[in-house]
Amino acid sequence: VSVCLAAGALAGCLDFVEPELPERGAPAVARLVVVVSDSGRLTMSGEAEPGFDEDGFRRRFADPTVRVGSMTFEPEGESAAGALIFGSAVAIAGSAVSDTLALLPPAVREIAERPTVRWAGAGRAGPDTLRLNETGGLRLALRTSSEPAGSPPPETRQWFLTLTGDEGAFRLSADGPPPDTIDVPAHFVPAFADTLQVRLVYQQSGTVRDVARYLGLFTLDVRLHWIVRRRDDG
Amino acid sequence: MRRIAPAAVALALLALPALPVRAQCGLGPEPCRPDAPTWVGEFAALSANAVLGGLTAGLVSHIRGDGFGDAFLRGLGGGAGVYAGKRIASERFDGAGLLGRQVAAVGTAMVRNAGQGEAALTRLLLPIGPVWLEVGPGFRPSGARIDPFALGWTLYGLLEPELEFDAGRSLSAGAAVFRTRGTLLSFDGEEAHAAGVTNAGVILLADVPAYGEPFMERSFAHERVHVLQQDFLGMAWTDPLVQRVVRQTPATGAVGRRIAFNLSTELMRGLGRLFPEHQDRPWEIEAIFFGR
Numbered sequence: 001v002s003v004c005l006a007a008g009a010l011a012g013c014l015d016f017v018e019p020e021l022p023e024r025g026a027p028a029v030a031r032l033v034v035v036v037s038d039s040g041r042l043t044m045s046g047e048a049e050p051g052f053d054e055d056g057f058r059r060r061f062a063d064p065t066v067r068v069g070s071m072t073f074e075p076e077g078e079s080a081a082g083a084l085i086f087g088s089a090v091a092i093a094g095s096a097v098s099d100t101l102a103l104l105p106p107a108v109r110e111i112a113e114r115p116t117v118r119w120a121g122a123g124r125a126g127p128d129t130l131r132l133n134e135t136g137g138l139r140l141a142l143r144t145s146s147e148p149a150g151s152p153p154p155e156t157r158q159w160f161l162t163l164t165g166d167e168g169a170f171r172l173s174a175d176g177p178p179p180d181t182i183d184v185p186a187h188f189v190p191a192f193a194d195t196l197q198v199r200l201v202y203q204q205s206g207t208v209r210d211v212a213r214y215l216g217l218f219t220l221d222v223r224l225h226w227i228v229r230r231r232d233d234g
Numbered sequence: 235m236r237r238i239a240p241a242a243v244a245l246a247l248l249a250l251p252a253l254p255v256r257a258q259c260g261l262g263p264e265p266c267r268p269d270a271p272t273w274v275g276e277f278a279a280l281s282a283n284a285v286l287g288g289l290t291a292g293l294v295s296h297i298r299g300d301g302f303g304d305a306f307l308r309g310l311g312g313g314a315g316v317y318a319g320k321r322i323a324s325e326r327f328d329g330a331g332l333l334g335r336q337v338a339a340v341g342t343a344m345v346r347n348a349g350q351g352e353a354a355l356t357r358l359l360l361p362i363g364p365v366w367l368e369v370g371p372g373f374r375p376s377g378a379r380i381d382p383f384a385l386g387w388t389l390y391g392l393l394e395p396e397l398e399f400d401a402g403r404s405l406s407a408g409a410a411v412f413r414t415r416g417t418l419l420s421f422d423g424e425e426a427h428a429a430g431v432t433n434a435g436v437i438l439l440a441d442v443p444a445y446g447e448p449f450m451e452r453s454f455a456h457e458r459v460h461v462l463q464q465d466f467l468g469m470a471w472t473d474p475l476v477q478r479v480v481r482q483t484p485a486t487g488a489v490g491r492r493i494a495f496n497l498s499t500e501l502m503r504g505l506g507r508l509f510p511e512h513q514d515r516p517w518e519i520e521a522i523f524f525g526r
Binding site: 013016019024 | 396
């Protein structure tokens, strides 16, 4: 808006200029990482920033609690910039890793909705101790929960399998959710004397952008662990 | 000899403020020195205002043919009064602007009276919004004159939808105060976007909530100093000069008795061209010093 006073040489032009407030209207952002392990442990870490409203003021949290399934997590602290810091662990049932997990970040004032995800879990379909089959190979049986209805799948899904023997490790990974069965041929099984450690990490991550003024950046790791013994071991 | 001594004193006093002001708040790219003693800045401001008052009175007296020296010395006292008014007006209490403006107006009147060869408090001009109240001998009200420029800016502030009238601050400042609705101000195309602009004693403040209340209060104090600077320029410089012209004829003289010719904003705009950098302008240095 520019206003020039019409008084000839006495005139002056007055402009009303929007101040440069680069953070004005900045969205709230929640960056949360959940790790569940079939050893019976769930850790949740990350941070949540409330962002700035249209007047350039930092928003405030209406509810600082993060909900993971039926569990709640309170912030461990607050950064100088006003972000909530999370980092805590709880015990869970080992079988819970294959359940669908819903993640809900803190509620921010003036923002009615929260970005949320419901992602499928994965677990062992069988015992945690295995033996090599007749050919010296290994078969891993998995159980994954069905894709939750009404929740888009994560942008990125990958799984990583690591077999650690006495003198080295064999690694295998692929995009997408892990299959129900993973067959590892004998020539990929590292040499071991007593036990072979097998670990599988199923990682899902994605950004939820469909909630106005609130970004959700979520990562869910499911960690499974097997112990493999030789076929001829008692 | 009588005329040389005050001139020498004037030159010496003129040189004095320059050094401490430079030490206090650098004219170059270096930032202000926060550790500079406050008294240095106060002394610089006091001496600059006193010298300006003395020179103004002395020159007017000289033009009138009454000589420079006596008027200069009496003008020094008036200028010191203007300094006192600015010091009060920039303080952070309710009514500081109103009180400081009247104190400075008395100082300005002393300068004006010294230039006219009259006793220090013979005639006073007290600015209340767009009106200059005239107080004659014996402190009796003798009339009122309207400042059309202040009135114009006040009407503009009332009519401009981007501005809203701030009654509380107006009462406190003794001048009309308007504030924007979340925007900064830019006057006459200047690249520096201002937190406040003062035209003919009318204050326009940028009300940007994100900048916080201390920022707003500092801007308000800064602009209150500009109000007093413009009062001085209008009452001691432009009005006497224009009145001298318009009172040559009865018809224009009648107009002159009702109009206050406060061309301070235009004068400052003209002088501002000598200082390409906004913060190099002496009146800005002074307002920054008082308003901080």
